[in-house]
Amino acid sequence: MESGQHILSWTPRSLGLRTVLCLLTPFLLTLSFPDFNQFWLAWIALTPLLLACWGQGVLIAFGLGLLSGFMTMAGICHWIFQVNAFRWYHGLILGLYLGLYPAVWCGMLSFLRGYRVPFILAAPTIWVALDYLKAHAFFLAFPWATLAHSQHANLPVLQWSTLTGEAGITFLIVLASAALAEMIAAGKWTGMVSAAAIILLVHGWGALQITHSIQGKRVKVAVIQPCISREERGVAQGRTESFLRLKQLTYEVADSQPALVVWPETAVRNLGKDVDRYEQIETLARFIGAPILTGASEFGKFPVRKSLENRVTGVEQKQFNSAYFITGEGKQAGPYHKWIRVPFAEYVPLDGILDWPDWLVPERPDVMPGNEYQQYPLGEGLRIGPLICWENLFAGHVRILVNQGNDVIVQLTNDNWFGSTAAPWQHNAASVLRAVENRVFLVIASNTGPSQIIDPFGYVTAEISPLFKEGVIIGEVKAKSSETFFTRRGELFALLCISMMVTGGCSLPLWRTGV
Structure with missing residues (x-):
C-alpha cells in the first residue's frame, strides 16, 4: 500500500x-x-x-x-x-x-x-x-x-x-x-x-x-396491525376470527376519514376465488369511504405438462403472494403479485436442474412470481405503488416503482415468523433508506409490527410498537414534490x-x- x-x-x-x-x-x-x-x-x-x-x-x-x-x-x-x-x-x-x-x-x-x-x-x-x-x-x-x-x-x-x-x-x-x-x-x-x-x-x-419542509398535496392513510398468528392462518375458524379482527380495527379508523386503509401481507386468503370475502371487504370499503389495500395468499391448481409432448399429465397446487386494491365502487383493479420471492422460503431455486437433498431443503414451497408492477389511485391525484415483504431490500426494484410516477410506496409485510426479535426492526431499516433515496413517503403495514409511516427525510412519523400489539396508526402522506438523482440515474x-x-x-x- x-x-x-x-x-x-x-x-x-x-x-x-x-x-x-x-x-x-x-x-x-x-x-x-x-x-x-x-x-x-x-x-x-x-x-x-x-x-x-x-x-x-x-x-x-x-x-x-x-x-x-x-x-x-x-x-x-x-x-x-x-x-x-x-x-x-x-x-x-x-x-x-x-x-x-x-x-x-x-x-x-x-x-x-x-x-x-x-x-x-x-x-x-x-x-x-x-x-x-x-x-x-x-x-x-x-x-x-x-x-x-x-x-x-x-x-x-x-x-x-x-x-x-x-x-x-x-x-x-x-x-x-x-x-x-x-x-x-x-x-x-x-x-x-x-x-x-x-x-x-x-x-x-x-x-x-x-x-427543508415537505411540499405537496396531502392525504390521510390508516394502517391496520392485526397480529394474526400462524396458528390462526392454518385453520378456517382462525381465518374467520382474524378477518373479524381486521374488520373491527378498520371500523375504528372510519371517523378519521382516511383516503386509504392498508392491511398487511397475507391478511386474507384466496380473494380471487372467495367472492363472498371479496364482497365483504368491498362493503367495508364502501362504509368507511376509502379503498382497502390488502395482502392475500392465493392458492390454485395449475396443469403439469410433459415437456416433450406438451401434454397435461396432472395438476399441482401453486401459490401467489398478492396485494388487492378494493375500492368499494365495483371497480376491480388488477392484483399485484410479488416479484422478488424469498429463496427456499417461497420457491426452490433451480428446481428441476439441481436435485436438492431433503435434509437441506425439507419443504418445497412453490410461490409463483409476478410479472408486472401495479399502480393504484389515492385521493388528491396521488398514486401508490405496492411492495410485499423483502422487496424493500432491493433498491432498484423500489426505484422503478417511483419512476413509474408513484407518490407513495406501500409495503405489506408479515414478520411474525421471527417472533419478538430484532428481525422486524432490521427489516424496516431498509425501508427508511428506500424512502430517503427516492424522497417519497413509505408506509409499512406489518402483521405483527412494527407498522410505520416514514417521511421522505427518514423520520418515522407514526408507529405501532412494541411487536405483537394489535392496533392502528393514522398519519398523513404527501405527493412526491421532486425527483432525486438516485431515482433518475440509479x-x-x-x-x-x-x-x-x-x-x-x-x-x-x-x-x-x-x-
Missing part, C-alpha cells in the same frame, strides 16, 4: 490477538443494528478486523475475514433460528456464504499490500463492489443489514443516499474505519484528516437538507466503484511498489 507521513504506529503481533481483534468487529457491528441501535459504532467497527489482517498474507487475511463475517451474521441474524425448519447446518451454510464477502475483501486488501494503491480508497471501493454483488447474486442475493442500514436513525448522513443510494453511505462508513486503521497501523494521519473532513461535510450537508455510485476496482485490477502492474 501507499506510504505517507508517519507518527507512532501499532500492529498486533500474535495470532491470538489478531483473532480477538477480528472478533471485535462482529461485536461492534451487532451493537450497531437493532435491537441495540448504536449506529455510531459502525463507523469504527471494521477497524479491528483491518488491524488483525494488517501485514498478513492473503490466506490468513481471508481466514480472519471469513471468521469475522461468519460471527457478524451470527450476531446480527441470531433470530434466524425462529424460522420453522431452519437448523444449525442451515445457519452454518448461510454464515459461511455471507462470511465469504468480508473474507474476499480482506484477502484482496492483503494482496494489494505489494502495490502503491491508496488503502483508504481501495477498502471502501472493494466493499461497495462486493455489496453490489451480494445484492444482485440471483437466488443468493441477500442485501440484509448492510452497513448503510445501520444508519437508519442517523438522518443527516442518510440524505447522501439521494445522490449515491445506500452504496454512498456504506462507502463513507468503510472509509472511516480504513482511515482509522491506517493511522493506528501505519502511523499515517493524513488519510484520517481527509476522511473526517469528507464525513463531516456530508453530515453538515445532510443536516441542512432535513431542515446505482451509478456502486457501478462507479465496480469500474474503479476492475480498472485498477487491470492496471495493477503499473502500481507495483518500486515501479
Whole structure:
C-alpha cells in the first residue's frame, strides 16, 4: 500500500490477538443494528478486523475475514433460528456464504499490500463492489443489514443516499474505519484528516437538507396491525376470527376519514376465488369511504405438462403472494403479485436442474412470481405503488416503482415468523433508506409490527410498537414534490466503484511498489 507521513504506529503481533481483534468487529457491528441501535459504532467497527489482517498474507487475511463475517451474521441474524425448519447446518451454510464477502475483501486488501494503491480508497471501493454483488447474486442475493442500514436513525448522513443510494453511505462508513486503521497501523494521519473532513461535510450537508419542509398535496392513510398468528392462518375458524379482527380495527379508523386503509401481507386468503370475502371487504370499503389495500395468499391448481409432448399429465397446487386494491365502487383493479420471492422460503431455486437433498431443503414451497408492477389511485391525484415483504431490500426494484410516477410506496409485510426479535426492526431499516433515496413517503403495514409511516427525510412519523400489539396508526402522506438523482440515474455510485476496482485490477502492474 501507499506510504505517507508517519507518527507512532501499532500492529498486533500474535495470532491470538489478531483473532480477538477480528472478533471485535462482529461485536461492534451487532451493537450497531437493532435491537441495540448504536449506529455510531459502525463507523469504527471494521477497524479491528483491518488491524488483525494488517501485514498478513492473503490466506490468513481471508481466514480472519471469513471468521469475522461468519460471527457478524451470527450476531446480527441470531433470530434466524425462529424460522420453522431452519437448523444449525442451515445457519452454518448461510454464515459461511455471507462470511465469504468480508473474507474476499480482506484477502484482496492483503494482496494489494505489494502495490502503491491508496488503502483508504481501495477498502471502501472493494466493499461497495462486493455489496453490489451480494445484492444482485440471483437466488443468493441477500442485501440484509448492510452497513448503510445501520444508519437508519442517523438522518443527516442518510440524505447522501439521494445522490449515491445506500452504496454512498456504506462507502463513507468503510472509509472511516480504513482511515482509522491506517493511522493506528501505519502511523499515517493524513488519510484520517481527509476522511473526517469528507464525513463531516456530508453530515453538515445532510443536516441542512432535513431542515427543508415537505411540499405537496396531502392525504390521510390508516394502517391496520392485526397480529394474526400462524396458528390462526392454518385453520378456517382462525381465518374467520382474524378477518373479524381486521374488520373491527378498520371500523375504528372510519371517523378519521382516511383516503386509504392498508392491511398487511397475507391478511386474507384466496380473494380471487372467495367472492363472498371479496364482497365483504368491498362493503367495508364502501362504509368507511376509502379503498382497502390488502395482502392475500392465493392458492390454485395449475396443469403439469410433459415437456416433450406438451401434454397435461396432472395438476399441482401453486401459490401467489398478492396485494388487492378494493375500492368499494365495483371497480376491480388488477392484483399485484410479488416479484422478488424469498429463496427456499417461497420457491426452490433451480428446481428441476439441481436435485436438492431433503435434509437441506425439507419443504418445497412453490410461490409463483409476478410479472408486472401495479399502480393504484389515492385521493388528491396521488398514486401508490405496492411492495410485499423483502422487496424493500432491493433498491432498484423500489426505484422503478417511483419512476413509474408513484407518490407513495406501500409495503405489506408479515414478520411474525421471527417472533419478538430484532428481525422486524432490521427489516424496516431498509425501508427508511428506500424512502430517503427516492424522497417519497413509505408506509409499512406489518402483521405483527412494527407498522410505520416514514417521511421522505427518514423520520418515522407514526408507529405501532412494541411487536405483537394489535392496533392502528393514522398519519398523513404527501405527493412526491421532486425527483432525486438516485431515482433518475440509479446505482451509478456502486457501478462507479465496480469500474474503479476492475480498472485498477487491470492496471495493477503499473502500481507495483518500486515501479
